[in-house]
Amino acid sequence: MPMRTSSTLLAAFLAASFVSGCNKEKAPAAAATATTPSSTEPSADTVVATFGDGQKITFGELNDRLKDPLANLEKQKYQTRKQGLDGFVVEKLVKAEATKRNLSEEALVKAEVDDKIPQPPEEEIKKLYDEAKERLPPGTTYEQVKPQIVDFLTGSKKQERARDYFAELKKNANVQITLPEPPRPPVERKQVAAIGPAKGPDSAPITIVEFSDFQCPFCSRAIKTVDEVIKAYPDKVKLVFRQFPLEFHKEAPKAAEASLCASDQGKFWEYHDTLFANQSALQVDKLKEHAKTLGLDTAKFDKCLDSGEKAATVKADQDDGQKVGVNGTPAFFINGILLSGAQPFDEFKSVIDAELAKK
Known part of the structure; x- marks a missing residue:
């Protein structure tokens, strides 16, 4: 090679x-x-448009x-x-x-x-x-x-x-990044229902709702970071997974349904990990093979997947995601605060630590 x-x-x-x-x-x-900021930015009272009768x-x-x-x-x-x-x-x-x-x-x-x-x-x-x-x-x-x-x-x-x-x-090398960070805007919280497969204590002060797509490579990349977050805050974080298959990922909707069929048999997270580890094998026949490999009751799983009974749940997750502004994956809501994309651990830590400090 x-x-x-x-x-x-x-x-x-x-x-x-x-x-x-x-x-x-x-x-x-x-x-x-990034662009070079203008050194001649107008003052706040500079008129930038006029119209009508002196407006x-x-x-x-x-x-x-x-x-x-x-x-x-x-x-x-x-x-x-x-x-x-x-x-x-x-x-x-x-x-x-x-x-x-x-x-x-x-x-x-x-x-x-x-x-x-x-x-x-x-x-x-x-x-x-x-x-x-x-x-x-x-x-x-x-x-x-x-x-x-x-x-x-x-x-x-x-x-x-x-x-x-x-x-x-x-x-x-003990690298220290001292790049000045711009002031953070006021925190905007969304009301996001924590419905779906979950792990972590129900009493956790931090709830992370993740909207994800099994065919999205960035969602796969985010797994390691999310696992790191859960490991760093074992008693503080509850993770809830919600489905958001994107329209141009043709195999993602059925993969989402399959994960919920696996959830019915108590194997959501094992199936979740298998799908993200095999993103080139999300065709229906492969989805059934994964279920067999994980020791699921294949008759029940196949019936669940073929019937499309989980499609409504997937659609409901998508609708809820769109209502709170999700337009890409992965999208995380940390106590309602949006963190979009496969962000590094430090970005999660910054929001989580600020939330814990308020508690």
């Missing part, structure tokens, strides 16, 4: 860090590009009307700068570590990332080829596509290992 250079891997890692969710516009929800609108009135979206833009600019700073730091740390070990940056990344991920078993590679060969150009051989299959099977694991390794470098 061709080795990915450190610059390519870093670029892929940084690109992934700038997108955090799947949205309804069929494209990743990317943070806005006018001032710059201050405009800002007041747009205070929420403008605050979001400032937050996006900060997050973009913070993510860019993080990437800048990682690049310098990789270069310094490579020099320290008398390696090229490419050799360092290969040793610490590529070589840490085992080659998939031959039978797994061959199985994927057999499943896909009818959709491949005529005459395409196994050997021709094997490298691409290996990349597909190991790609997400390499990304995860890269994030872990870069985190190790930052920890060892």
